[in-house]
């Protein structure tokens with residue numbers, strides 16, 4: 001939050017430039033955020049053009065998106081297999097004729113395969129805005145590429161900041177890239193913080209958490225929670241990984257780290273409260289005691305759109321609060337016994353260095369094991385604690401070191417439960 005006013009002035013300049021249609025890349029287009037982004041973009045054809053789509057799997061859905069939005073480039077980053085080969089050659093969901101280069105005749109979409117192609121496309125002049133909606137550390141390279149190339153980066157992929165916050169923020173600063181949060185809590189803070197003049201006026205931020213589907217379960221029963229129990233989120237409809245993270249509250253732990261980097265806060269300035277209705281998306285408390293929050297129904301299309309159109313606000317397809325209906329708003333403190341993962345986020349926010357990469361890698365591996373019914377939900381935080389405690393800490397790691405620790409932490413998780421990697 002270095003100089004809100006400067007930021008606004010800079011963006012007024014950008015606004016003048018934005019009279020042209022902006023070319024948008026949606027990374028992770030087939031996921032929950034990717035699909036919501038395309039919905040937002042479909043309502044704003046005079047401002048945005050879908051120039052690039054990427055996905056890792058779900059090629060049937062991907063091809064439908066390509067048929068509808070006709071991007072210049074469509075890139076699959078998943079492993080090469082017969083399904084990908086069929087898509088590349090045009091026999092999956094074909095809407096036009098396919099040239100030898102993989103170009104679909106009617107839509108002019110060039111089909112490509114490979115993560116290197118994606119990076120090369122992101123940094124090219126063809127792209128103005130990148131929506132980073134890949135899940136997990138797999139999204140880091142593309143987030144970094146967009147930040148280094150000076151693009152507007154709408155960041156849903158919080159793991160990028162958790163793993164390599166310092167590198168990502170530095171890359172954005174030196175290239176002049178605009179880093180705009182899509183995570184609803186961070187979008188809320190970004191919106192609320194504009195009520196202040198400068199950083200010293202911010203006392204704290206209050207991150208809200210729904211508490212997830214198991215909020216009311218007796219703590220002793222949590223170890224018996226099934227995959228289905230953990231995926232039954234009461235207020236948000238999201239991808240599987242983030243939904244499990246919400247059940248353990250690891251999601252809020254990651255968001256504490258994300259907030260630290262985005263808004264340059266100390267961990268002591270971050271408070272987490274449970275707000276089961278998910279209507280207040282987060283709040284900023286200023287030094288005079290005023291608390292400014294952002295409210296709306298739980299619908300990711302609003303923060304996605306704001307990241308795209310900022311500093312403008314334009315009509316949105318997102319759901320609105322019906323103020324004629326009675327509505328309850330509660331908040332509660334977080335019980336550390338029920339949600340031990342949250343403390344891990346504060347610890348990483350305090351220690352920095354290699355801790356974010358290790359926590360994130362361990363969590364991704366543990367969540368995958370839980371989803372494959374190999375471990376209990378309650379083991380996720382325990383495993384992450386153990387891996388974090390046993391890693392070789394370094395305060396200012398390089399990207400290569402972070403990537404090595406990401407792999408190491410995943411292997412540790414598999415070792416922990418004696419599964420060959």
Ligand code: NAD
Nearest residue numbers: 028029030031032033056057134135138156157158238239
């Ligand atoms: P999702 O699982 O629904 O979709 C993930 C997308 O990433 C898919 O398009 C998939 O093909 C792609 N992908 C998966 N593995 C990949 C890899 N190795 N390389 C490249 N692409 C890969 O996930 P989601 O719920 O949309 O979440 C995406 C990101 O947004 C996550 O970082 C999540 O924390 C964040 N986020 C999501 C929500 C939400 O409401 N879903 C809210 C806030 C933040």
Ligand code: MG
Nearest residue numbers: 183184185255
């Ligand atoms: Mg969030």
